[in-house]
Amino acid sequence: MAVKRRPTGTHHGDLRNALEEAALALVGERGPHGFTLAEACRRAGVSVSAPYKHFSDREALLASLALKGYEEQRRRYRSALAAHSDPVEQLAAFATAYVRFAAEERALFDITFLAGLDKSRHPELATAGSALHDDLMPVTSRLAPDPDEAFELLVQVAAAAHGLALFQQQEMLPGRWNTRASVEEQAARTARALAGGNTH
Structure with missing residues (x-):
């Protein structure tokens, strides 16, 4: 942080x-x-x-924090990817890191994804989001050589991790399944299942 x-x-x-x-x-x-x-x-x-x-208004202040959120995500995701050589395990590690970021940096996560910031007014946020995409596309491209399929796999894994992170935050999972450790494991398993379905 x-x-x-x-x-x-x-x-x-x-x-x-x-x-x-x-x-x-x-x-x-x-x-x-x-x-x-x-x-x-x-x-x-x-x-x-x-x-x-420093800040023209409240949104500019939040945009500055959202940029820090993207930077922290990129640091965590790069570290997760670097810990593995197999692309399936890289995506599982990314999904785990996604859920962990949402839990450990709740305020940054909420600012980055839930504040409704106007990216046309703050193009640096779109650039930062694209940087995350650029780090992950080479991984999914190893599993799905077609660029459209590689992007679709990336979206599926990220969407699953994002949804699970929100489920945990909003306590939508029952009992023992709503712990951070359980949700991290679910995110990793889901990523492996999605990635495994795209192995050629």
Whole structure:
């Protein structure tokens, strides 16, 4: 997680980081739609006019955090892929890492995927999302040489992991199946099943 942790309300020179940290804490408490820029300022211990040096509005602040979310995902997914040489196991490791990111960095996950940010206004987010695609396509291309089939496999694995992550967050899985460990295992098994169906 790239946002530094600082005591709330203390004087420091890193206004941008202080506002990002405050917004991240508020998202953790209320979700990505549940706070105002003024509240983030109060949480950071700065005046309501302070953020405009760095962020034009609340969405710009959330977009900055979403970019950090994509960067953290890419770091985790690259590490997961590097731990294996077999493409099926690489996709299983990616799916596991996806669920783990959603659980360990809930606020970043919610900002990245649930804040409804306008990517035409923040093209850096589209670029960051494309970077994740570019890391994973070579893996799925080893299982499905046709580019359309490789992309479809990537979408299937990512969609399954995303859905399972949301199921766990919303406690939609019964009892013992709703633990993080169980959901990670389910994501890996689903990825293996999807990838195994595409082996040539």
